[in-house]
Amino acid sequence: MGHHPTGERDAVETAQNVETRHSAPPVLPKAGYSGYVASLLADAIAAQAQAYTPYSHYPVGAALLTRDGQIYTGCNIENAAYPLTICAERVAVFRAVADGQRDFVALAVVTVNGGSPCGSCRQVLREFNAGDLPVFIGTPAGQYRQTTLAELLPDSFGPENLPGTVHS
Amino acid sequence: MGHHPTGERDAVETAQNVETRHSAPPVLPKAGYSGYVASLLADAIAAQAQAYTPYSHYPVGAALLTRDGQIYTGCNIENAAYPLTICAERVAVFRAVADGQRDFVALAVVTVNGGSPCGSCRQVLREFNAGDLPVFIGTPAGQYRQTTLAELLPDSFGPENLPGTVHS
């Protein structure tokens, strides 16, 4: 798509090799999660099987890791009235928040062709994360690239932009 | 709200008395669910506590019962970019579908003032239900009224309106 400012984000790796390669991960922001990328991607692939996509035939799976180690998955769920469709990434976020979780440490997304999260999903993630969230975008074959929310949604609009908001 | 065509839908009951009153329920479409209304409303009230509502301060809880007896709850989750907000009812539906469920038999919704589901939530429910879904709209104090999806979204747009769609 030609918007990658750094070659690093175009890097394609094999999920199966993640544990080895990431034994000294230069880009992972948190220590202690070695091997979690392969696990998250596998969960996203499993979630993809639940997608309800009679209109696009483009199933997506997502898996969201919380600070305390829980994983919440999601799939896209379409609607004959297209605007009511929801994406896999948002389903994962909503399931987590509905379960009392608001602190996310990594997201994996899987589509047949490695498509990125849409702008709306980036915005929903932004509500709960200032931008350092690692995002792994992959395919069922196990290839993926790594980025962050801030790279996907730079110069973002967020809660701090609404004057006078009282956060609960 | 003034749009109630029948007095029946304005009926306000006390959830605590539901089991007794509904021992011979004239309006419940399914046998065998005696007492489930009180239970669903209680689950919706519990879910309301997870709502993320820093902008509206209007928390909503929902609970969705599936054919096989599972209950999926949801709360509203807001966003500084208001269009990205999601309602409690949809979170409940999305959690259910992401878990492989598409056959719903009842929905309970709870708000401080008995507000109805918005049109978008009605449309999302419509994707998976032709209209006979019982909907219970209540308050944390235990009062509720009963309606159905078809009553809330008459003359609806649905999957059958999109020509050539191949459902998976």
Place this chain on the structure above:
Amino acid sequence: MGHHPTGERDAVETAQNVETRHSAPPVLPKAGYSGYVASLLADAIAAQAQAYTPYSHYPVGAALLTRDGQIYTGCNIENAAYPLTICAERVAVFRAVADGQRDFVALAVVTVNGGSPCGSCRQVLREFNAGDLPVFIGTPAGQYRQTTLAELLPDSFGPENLPGTVHS
């Protein structure tokens, strides 16, 4: 769709005959608009030609009449990320509001098969209309049925449900 509570809403008329038939219209809420239904439907049909529908191939046109006699049209505009799609009815409302209009007296919607407005569009209309808005749902061939917003979105959620809101 089987949810029509009254046979009146199933009535199918020919737009070309509207002016005559409506010389003494029993269901039109406003005097002075004789012939406006045929005109609105024609505008909706014209708007349908602007639809951007590479994904659904289901073009929709809408035309919204304001109190002061202006007509605002809309078409559906889709997006590869399906949730970003917008419906024709909402485009018509948004164009009107962006032009300073908030008082609507009739809506016409045209699709190939007479599909109804989705729940989201009903909700957007509800923000600016308590429910008496006449809605004409037709086809390019000139057939249509007549209903109202209150019939399409009974027991609605609206501005009055949000406590403490200060309307500008």
Place this chain on the structure above:
Amino acid sequence: MGHHPTGERDAVETAQNVETRHSAPPVLPKAGYSGYVASLLADAIAAQAQAYTPYSHYPVGAALLTRDGQIYTGCNIENAAYPLTICAERVAVFRAVADGQRDFVALAVVTVNGGSPCGSCRQVLREFNAGDLPVFIGTPAGQYRQTTLAELLPDSFGPENLPGTVHS
């Protein structure tokens, strides 16, 4: 907001001085539009006055320039059911597309505090623009910064990601 990869995008200028300063504009991607930035920002400021924001009290105005020199403006339009809210940028895009326009050459957005377009608006713009669209984000006082759609939505999901789509 801290996500600006280049200091260039933090540049704040005064709209009143734009014509002079941009007589030899180093960052404007199109020749021949000298002075159009001030004009677009002024149109966005005017559109902001039409905003319907009883819930957020955060009015936004937008102005979209098409290839053939037309300007389409938009404002945000809120809804008691928050997810039905629409942003100013999208209203501008929808008005343009409904008028037969799909080729956009610049966007101006104005908010009280220079807030950026949300992720959803970036996605809607992406449907019609590969990424080189100049975006001017300003305030009513006339300050603005300049970026592009590709900078705001890098590694985007777009029409080319949906296999088998036939574009009309």
